[in-house]
Structure formats: structure tokens, C-alpha cells
Amino acid sequence: MGFLKSVTLKERHTGLFLLLFTFMLSNYNVYIGFYLKPYMIFLCIFLLFHLSSFSFQKMYSYEIVLILFYLFYVFTGAFSAYPFASIRMMAGIALLIGFYFILKFVLKMYSNFAIQEAIAKSGLLFNAVSLLLYIAGIKKTGLQMTEEMSVSYGVLFDRDYPRLVGLLQDPNLFVFYNSIFFAYFLTNMTTVRNKIGFTLCILTTVLTFSRGGILAMLLIIMIYIVISNSSERWRTMTTIGVIFIPAAYFAIFIMKIDVGALLVGRIEDFSNDGGSGRFELWGRAWEYFLAHPVMGIGADNFIEYNNVHYGENLYTHNTLLQILTESGLLGFVMYFIFLLLVFVQLLKRRLMKHHTYLLLIFIAFLLQIMSLSLIIHEVFILYLAILSITLQREENVQRKNTPSDIERSTDSLGGYWK
Numbered sequence: 001m002g003f004l005k006s007v008t009l010k011e012r013h014t015g016l017f018l019l020l021f022t023f024m025l026s027n028y029n030v031y032i033g034f035y036l037k038p039y040m041i042f043l044c045i046f047l048l049f050h051l052s053s054f055s056f057q058k059m060y061s062y063e064i065v066l067i068l069f070y071l072f073y074v075f076t077g078a079f080s081a082y083p084f085a086s087i088r089m090m091a092g093i094a095l096l097i098g099f100y101f102i103l104k105f106v107l108k109m110y111s112n113f114a115i116q117e118a119i120a121k122s123g124l125l126f127n128a129v130s131l132l133l134y135i136a137g138i139k140k141t142g143l144q145m146t147e148e149m150s151v152s153y154g155v156l157f158d159r160d161y162p163r164l165v166g167l168l169q170d171p172n173l174f175v176f177y178n179s180i181f182f183a184y185f186l187t188n189m190t191t192v193r194n195k196i197g198f199t200l201c202i203l204t205t206v207l208t209f210s211r212g213g214i215l216a217m218l219l220i221i222m223i224y225i226v227i228s229n230s231s232e233r234w235r236t237m238t239t240i241g242v243i244f245i246p247a248a249y250f251a252i253f254i255m256k257i258d259v260g261a262l263l264v265g266r267i268e269d270f271s272n273d274g275g276s277g278r279f280e281l282w283g284r285a286w287e288y289f290l291a292h293p294v295m296g297i298g299a300d301n302f303i304e305y306n307n308v309h310y311g312e313n314l315y316t317h318n319t320l321l322q323i324l325t326e327s328g329l330l331g332f333v334m335y336f337i338f339l340l341l342v343f344v345q346l347l348k349r350r351l352m353k354h355h356t357y358l359l360l361i362f363i364a365f366l367l368q369i370m371s372l373s374l375i376i377h378e379v380f381i382l383y384l385a386i387l388s389i390t391l392q393r394e395e396n397v398q399r400k401n402t403p404s405d406i407e408r409s410t411d412s413l414g415g416y417w418k
Helices: 002-025 038-049 061-079 083-108 112-141 171-187 192-207 211-227 230-254 259-273 278-291 302-310 319-346 349-354 356-368 378-401 405-414
Strands: 150-152 155-158 161-164
Touching: 002 038, 002 083, 002 112, 002 378, 038 083, 061 083, 061 319, 061 378, 083 378, 112 150, 112 155, 112 161, 112 171, 112 192, 112 378, 161 171, 161 192, 171 192, 171 211, 171 356, 171 378, 192 211, 192 230, 211 230, 211 356, 278 302, 278 319, 302 319, 319 349, 319 356, 319 378, 349 356, 349 378, 356 378
Parallel strands: none
Antiparallel strands: 150 155, 155 161
16 A cells, blocks of 8 residues: 555656656747647646646735736736737736646645655756757767857857757756756755756856856855855855866866857957847837836837837847836836745745745846846746745644644743743
8 A cells, every 4th residue: 555655656746747847848839829838738638637626726925916017017008009919918928827827736736845856857857958959969060050040959059159058949048947956956965866966057057158147057156155054055165166077077078168268258248249239129128118117118019119110029138127118117116026025935934944945046037037038937937836835835834833822822921932
């Protein structure tokens, strides 16, 4: 009986691992009026088998504020110059919110341990497969690619830089996806598996040559070293030092990539390319905001304005600035309150102690949305769902450990609450 129970538990863990990994396969989709992605299919199938027991989970204040922001954001499209773009965004937001509620229902069925195991296993697979695809691309091309912005397996050639994209299409987005795994492995390097996972995360992150992404990962390492206790601090610094040597040897001597020279080149390019043209885009976004400061130019309208006025089909590459431009000060304040509420939840003592990786993921996301346009994104939704379920569990534990009103009144004279 115990054997059957353990087998069933293992199967359930496998299902969760597969679900989390499908979030990393967003590049493999089918367009049917919207992009049907693997995680959507997985969640729909799961819901069909559990439809009779489906229930909405508890919502926290940050979730309510986020939904209110989304409602206001799409509402601005009613007054926009390009309402069809806003309608597309509205459909995308509605779809993502629907899957968010299903995802929370699914995660509720698993323990925190199962969720973290799924994160670790999917992180290992995601990074290992991405690195193998990168190696295959390098071997195929021999680092010689004549066509700009061309992809070969898992490598993108961008201005002579062989940038890792792995299972995705954008090296900057790769780091964003990988932030969940990077932060988890960083804060749980007590096993060989997690140390290997962290090594892979460092290697793949560096090989993206994403300036913003690499800086974000360096900062969360520094933050973790500062907030951790002395024993964890020294263990982390020692482990990172030990990991750096084989990772550097693999990249430089086995793959024949002069990582140091390429990184220096990317940094030097920053002063010449204006952050890959981001500074110019930010200037345009600011001008549009000044012209429409209260409610903005309308949901998802920046790309339309930019295309008409400058002939470039590009987003702002800054989520906060895009929100300010497209939904004005009202939308920006709502989104800022959402971020603040999430941060307050993450500073709770039990969460900080037992789930530090959730705080580091959030900080990594905040750093990266400064150079990416990610008003809606499935990985951010996945993170919020994990956070919500983890908060519920920690509150339940705290409630069980808190004396009842009767116990308080009985023990108050004995100095229980000193």
C-alpha cells in the first residue's frame, strides 16, 4: 500500500514538472487567432479531468490590484487612435487571467516541496537542452554566420555575437525565463543536483551576452550574499568560486569561445548603440506620455504610434515606461501599487526564511522589465501563482502555530505574550 502511494505521489510530481517545463516551450506554438502554447493545452487537459472539483483560490490584495490595473489598461483602448491593437491586448489579458486561475487550482493540489522539486527538475532540463542546442548551433556554423540576426539551433548571431537563445528566440527573454531557476538554485545549493543546476544557469546566462540580464543576475547574487546568514554567505561564495572555474574552462577551451573578449565588446558597444536603440525608443515614449499624461495613448498603442511616426515596428523595451505611456499616470500608479503590495508580502518573515528564492526572482524581474516590454507574460503569471499558493501555505502553518483566543486569555496572566 505504501509502495502504491509513493508511486502515485511520484506520478503527480512528474505531472507538475511537465507543466512547469511547458511554460519554457512558449516558442513552440500554433496560431489560431491567438498563439496556442503548450502550457495552455496542458492546463486545459488537466481542467477537463478535474472540472467537477474546480474552485477559485483565495486572492491577495496584489492580485486584485493587478486585475483592476488590467481592466483600466484595456479600458484606455476605448479612447485610443488604434483601438484594434487594444482589443488584441484585451483578448490576450483575458486569456492569461483565465489560465492564471486554472494554474492556481493546479498548484493548490501540490505541496511546496513538490513545487520546488518541479522547479529544480524543469530548470535542469531547460538549461541543459538550451546549452546542447547552443553547442549544436556553434558546431554547425563554426562561429561563421553571414546573415545578421539568424538563428541556428540554439544560437542567435547578433552583430557577430553568438548569443544563446536555447529553446527560445530572444537571448534577453531567455534570462527572464531563467530567473526562476537561477534564483532557486542560488538559494538551495545544498545538493549536487542544485549545484549542477546553478552552474548551468550561470553558463547559459553569460552565453546570452545580455547586458541587462547578466547585470540583473549579478545583483541578485550580491543581494543574496548580503541578506543570508554568515554560514550561507561563505558557502555561496565558495560554491560560486568553485563553479566559475569549470564553467569558464568549458566555454573557453572546449567550446573555443573567448567569453571575456565578447563581454567586454558588448559593454563597449553600449555607448555606441544607445542600449541597442532603447534610449531613442524611451525618448519617443516620454514624448507620447507628455502629450497624454492622464490616461495615456491607449493599451498596446506605442508600437502603432512608433510604426506610423518613425517606421519602426518596435515596443518601448521598458515595461514601466510603456505602462506610463499607454495608460498614463492613473495606470502607472495602479501598477506601482501592485508591485509594492507584492514586495510587502515577500518581506514576511516566514517567506523570507523558507522561500528566499521568491524575493530574488521578483527583484530579478523588476531589474529586467526596465529593458523589456512585458505587461503580460506567462512566466510572470507562473511566478505570481507560485507566490500566492506559497503564501496560503505559510499562513496556514502560522495559524496552526498561533494559540486560539481561549488559550490567549488563559495564558495571558502567565506572561505567555511576553
